[in-house]
Amino acid sequence: MQTKTQLPIPPHFEAQKVGEVWRVPYLERAQQARDWANLHHIKPAFEDKKRTCLLLIDVQNTFCIPGFELFVGGQSGNGAVEDNKRLCEFIYRNLGSISAIAPTLDTHTAMQIFHPIFWINAEGIHPTPAATNITPKDIEQGKWKVNPAVAYSLNLTYEVLQNHALHYVKQLSQNGKYPLTVWFYHSMLGGIGHALVSAVEEAVFFHCIARDSQTQFEIKGNNPLTENYSVLRPEVLESFGGKQLAQKNTRLIQQLLDFDKVIIAGQAKSHCVAWTIDDLLTEIQQIDSSLAKKIYILEDCTTPVVVPGIVDYTSQADSAFERFADAGMNLIKSTQF
Known part of the structure; x- marks a missing residue:
């Protein structure tokens, strides 16, 4: 589904460093992003006639860097790292057509129901x-x-x-x-595992400056009494006795549905990605099922949870994605958009 000319990858991107943690040189990248926008005639996002949002689910060190708490290796053992190489390249190639980027941040403290x-x-x-x-x-x-x-x-x-x-x-x-x-203690607020993967953070920051488009960070998972795989709603809304425990993220749901296209990638395919898409699909089906066609899922930029010898969620993730496709959503490779 190639519909436009894609941009080259900026020379600062180093694919071999995607699996590492390092400091993004913001000032240097900001100037390079300005120069890159001028060189390639990239316009500010507010001029886009068709608006596209890239929703990045939990692309954080805790899930994406080998050796961190809940590294999503998948069956290959290196899944999230390979996913993020493709994701960074996708952002750079499509810099001129991605209007907004919304990264979610799984955010926890020690005393939560899943620790x-x-x-x-x-x-x-x-x-x-x-x-x-x-x-x-x-x-x-x-x-x-x-x-x-x-x-x-x-x-x-x-x-x-x-x-x-x-x-x-x-x-x-x-x-x-x-x-x-x-789960292992993970995505701990104030810890290095909570941060975006450095290479992805760099790409997102580069997009922000090049397109004059503020990155919209979405915090999820900080309620101690419920899990929050999906950024759109926690797993349970009511506590014992029918009291309200948490709420749906109706603001973000409406924002996403107002875009012409929504692209989704991140970790993990079987959990936070699948449940976010499932919740979005539920909202779409309650409004207008044809809206599903505006959703694009980068299936080569997400990996299911696999704990060798303990659990493998690959089949559950694949089944969920088949259901999303059957509902009208687009499953694509990062090179096909």
């Missing part, structure tokens, strides 16, 4: 991350219970938090969500 400290067993031992799923039966039988110290820190009574925990995992099961997985 080890939140739970203990009868011996006071925390669950093993990535290898532990917590079900309603586990809580009802006392295999896992809420850590009383967490209740104190969250300014809740132990009874309220324990009731919420049981209600929460039941809601996940009833709503067809993944079971509650205890």
Whole structure:
């Protein structure tokens, strides 16, 4: 679906550094972006007749750099790094037609419902991350219970938090969500894992300056009592007793649907990417199912969660993407847009 002339890759981009963490030289890149825009006659984004948004899901060190907490290696073992090489090249090649970039930032503190400290067993031992799923039966039988110290820190009574925990995992099961997985501490607010991958941050910053288009960062996942795979809504909206726990991101939903095209990439295909697209599709089908055709998914810029010897979400991710395509969304390679 090649529809336009694409730009060359700027000489500062070093593909071999995509899997590393480093400081972006902002002042130098800003001047280069201005010069690049002048050289290639790239106009400010506000002049675009057709507006395109690039939604980047959790392209953060914690998921994308080997050795970090939840590196998404996929079946190849190096998935997120290869994805981000292609993603950076996609941004640079399509600099003149991407009107806005919205990166989501998974944002956590230690005491959240999916981290080890939140739970203990009868011996006071925390669950093993990535290898532990917590079900309603586990809580009802006392295999896992809420850590009383967490209740104190969250300014809740132990009874309220324990009731919420049981209600929460039941809601996940009833709503067809993944079971509650205890993850390694990740995307920690204030930590290096929370930051965008350096090469992607550089490309996004370059776009911002070259196109006079402010990058729109979207924070998600900081509610201690629910997971937030999707940037558009948390996994559970109501707490025990029917009280509101969290809300949908209606502002971002409307923003995305106002664009002529929305391109989606990021990590992980099986979790945050899939659930974000699923929520967007739900909104589209409630308004006008034909809007699905404005969504473009870069299937070579996303990888499913695979923990060797423990779990492989590849088939679930592929099934979800097939469903998105059947609904009218466009599954494309980063070289086809």
